[in-house]
Amino acid sequence: MDRIALISDVHGNLTALEAVLADIDARGITRIVNLGDYVGKGPRGREVIDVCRERCEVNILGNWDDFLPDPARVIDSEGLAWWLAQLGEGQGEWLRSRPFSHDLLISGRWLRLFHASPVSVHHRVRFDHDEQQFLGMFANTPATGDGPAPTVVGYGDTHDPFYEVAGRGLTLFNTGSVGNAMDDPTPVYVIVEGVLDALEPAPFGVQFVRVPYDAEAEIAVAEAMGMPELDGYVAELRHGVYRGAVNGPRYHRAESRGARKVIR
Known part of the structure; x- marks a missing residue:
């Protein structure tokens, strides 16, 4: 059995x-x-970025990676200007040149991985999607190309891990977030297990893993570096409470579904 770790949204x-x-x-x-x-x-x-370039076999484009270093974007906030200034030489170009998606064959299933949706890194599909949105996640688009349509799709973006199976065996899962997990602020990633490049059906698994870490150490670094919007970051890392719910909408919008907060 081959195993691949999927990480997302380190932020x-x-x-x-x-x-x-x-x-x-x-x-x-x-x-x-x-x-x-x-x-x-x-x-x-x-x-x-330096660590991921060294350790990750594939690095896919995310929405922040696309819009933050966009030379056409007007930097209209202290936070955006600060995060952009943290990038090293050539890192902005590297981010924007990342592939949109990555396909592979595992245990007789075509698996497609992307950040947010097959349409765009800026088109968000949440856990409370409808049937049309669910089926749309398995579609080929100009962004994904015309390869075999996937039967399994994994994505990130919403920081909200879930696993769902619907008709015809279509499987959709969200990896959650390593660096900015919501609700439960413990970092989460996914292990996909199966037989790579196998056309015939074989055992296949998707496992979610939570990894405790020293959030206070990361908060101390942010404070020492003088990072803007520190209060929102502290709320997210300590309590899993989205900063938009604390400070009001800015880069995303927070909504609630019952007592559950989700990010947009």
Whole structure:
């Protein structure tokens, strides 16, 4: 059985990334795919990029990776200007050149990985989607290309891990977030297990792993570096409460479904 670790939404949280990578190493997993959003929200986007370039077999484009270093974007906030200034030479170009998606064959299933949706890194599909949105996640688009349509799709973006199976065996899962997990602020990643490149059906699994880490150490780094919007970051790392619910909407919008807060 082959195993691949899927990480996503590190968002400049180097302490969380190092804890997750240590857990991956302890399990003997050598293949890692990153589903994007290396930067923004946390203090050490530059260092996170360096580590992911070294450790991840595939690095996929995220929405923050696309819009933050966009030369056409007007920087209209202290936070955005600060996070952009943290990038090292050439890192902005590297982020924006990441592939949109990554396909592979495992245990007779076509698996497609992307950041947010097959339409765009800026088109969000949440856990409370409808049937049309669910089926749309398995579609080929100009962004994904015309390869075999996937039967399994994994994505990140919403920081809200879930696993869902519907008609015809279509399987959709969200990896959650390594560096900016909501509700439960413990970093989470996914292990996909199966037989790579196998056309015939074989055992296949999706496992979610939570990895405790020293959130206070990361908060101390952000404070020492003078990162803007620190109060919102502290609320997210300590309590899993989205900053939009604390400070009002800014870069995303927080909504509630019952007592559950989700990010947009």
